[in-house]
Amino acid sequence: MARLVTEKGKMREDEEMSIRAYTSEIEEILEAKDITGLLFSKGILDFPDRQEIEACHSKIERAKRFLNTIVFRGPNAFTEFVSALKEKGYMDLADKLSPKNTADEIAMLIRDGRKVNELNKELGELKTRMKSMEITFHRTGATKQDIDSLKDGIENMSLTLEKIESLTKTSEETVSTINSMHRQLKQKDKELEAARAEIQKLKEDVLKLEKDNSVLRGELKRQKDVVENLNDEMEKMKEKNTALEKKVEDSQATFTEFLQDQKKEMSEMKRTIQDISAQSKPLAVKPVKLAPRAIRPRNRFQKK
Numbered sequence: 501m502a503r504l505v506t507e508k509g510k511m512r513e514d515e516e517m518s519i520r521a522y523t524s525e526i527e528e529i530l531e532a533k534d535i536t537g538l539l540f541s542k543g544i545l546d547f548p549d550r551q552e553i554e555a556c557h558s559k560i561e562r563a564k565r566f567l568n569t570i571v572f573r574g575p576n577a578f579t580e581f582v583s584a585l586k587e588k589g590y591m592d593l594a595d596k597l598s599p600k601n602t603a604d605e606i607a608m609l610i611r612d613g614r615k616v617n618e619l620n621k622e623l624g625e626l627k628t629r630m631k632s633m634e635i636t637f638h639r640t641g642a643t644k645q646d647i648d649s650l651k652d653g654i655e656n657m658s659l660t661l662e663k664i665e666s667l668t669k670t671s672e673e674t675v676s677t678i679n680s681m682h683r684q685l686k687q688k689d690k691e692l693e694a695a696r697a698e699i700q701k702l703k704e705d706v707l708k709l710e711k712d713n714s715v716l717r718g719e720l721k722r723q724k725d726v727v728e729n730l731n732d733e734m735e736k737m738k739e740k741n742t743a744l745e746k747k748v749e750d751s752q753a754t755f756t757e758f759l760q761d762q763k764k765e766m767s768e769m770k771r772t773i774q775d776i777s778a779q780s781k782p783l784a785v786k787p788v789k790l791a792p793r794a795i796r797p798r799n800r801f802q803k804k
Contacts, residue, residue, distance in 0.1 A: 508572065508573050508574040508577075509572070509574045509575060510571060510572055510574075510689070510692075511570075511571055511573070511574070511575060511577050511578045512575065512578070513689075515578035516571050516578075518578070518596075518597050518598070519567060519570070519571065519578070519597065522593070522596050522597060523567060525593065525596070526563055526567060526593060527560050527563040527564060527567070528560070529590065529592075529593060530563050530566070530585075530590065530593065531559055531562070531563075532553050532554070532556075532559075532562040532563050532565070532566040533553075533554055533562065534588045534590075535566075535581070535584040535585065535588055536549075536550045536553050536554060536566070537550070538584045538587065538588070539570075539580060539581065539584055542580050542584075544570070544573050544574070544576065544577050544580050544581070545569070545570075545573065549569050549573075552565060552569075553565045553566050553569065578597075581597075582594050582597050582598070585597070
């Protein structure tokens with residue numbers, strides 16, 4: 501896909517008109533590689549421009565790419581282009597591209613068109629007069645040779661008139677085409693400006709989307725890390741719960757076994773006590789009388 505042209509500004513309308521007027525000749529004659537290096541050294545073309553132009557496969561493709569690029573290379577592009585043509589030996593093209601020559605040529609076409617119209621009118625009048633003269637010659641007894649000569653003259657004038665009419669039409673069409681080209685160029689300029697504005701807006705929208713996507717990617721990564729941490733914690737909790745459940749099960753089994761052993765021992769003790777109680781008689785306890793003992797006061801300083 502072609503690189504978007506760097507916006508350095510357009511050349512003047514009359515300069516662009518000069519290039520458009522001789523586009524076919526430029527594409528046929530110019531080898532763009534001859535001047536890209538020179539225009540690159542003067543800062544008119546940048547490196548990507550030069551690469552894109554020289555990468556085209558044919559001479560005419562390189563010329564077309566060059567012309568499509570040069571018109572957007574700023575107010576000095578046309579002057580440096582013509583100067584480069586002269587320096588590289590394309591003198592005829594350089595002379596034709598002169599804005600003065602182009603303007604003079606357009607003015608000449610307009611003037612010639614007016615002259616042709618005037619001449620066409622005069623020749624029409626002359627043709628009418630000649631027809632009248634032919635009738636007069638017949639009446640005056642002019643010779644056949646004179647009449648044939650006049651007829652030949654009238655026929656030649658008629659052919660000349662047709663050629664002039666054709667040239668007039670061509671001139672009018674040329675002037676009309678030039679005017680139409682001016683209108684088209686103005687319309688094209690408006691459309692290009694609108695396209696540039698739209699492209700700039702699209703660039704801004706793309707930049708905003710890239711920023712938004714960058715933020716979203718960061719947020720998604722953070723959430724992904726959180727989810728992964730939660731999954732790790734859940735796995736650990738599952739392992740702990742499994743171990744705890746096993747421990748509880750083991751504890752319950754041990755406690756149940758302990759209770760059963762205790763119940764068994766208590767049952768055995770009860771049976772033993774019952775057996776002892778059934779086999780033995782109660783013992784007689786005789787009361788014992790204690791003689792009263794006299795309490796004598798004692799001096800704490802007296803020896804024992």
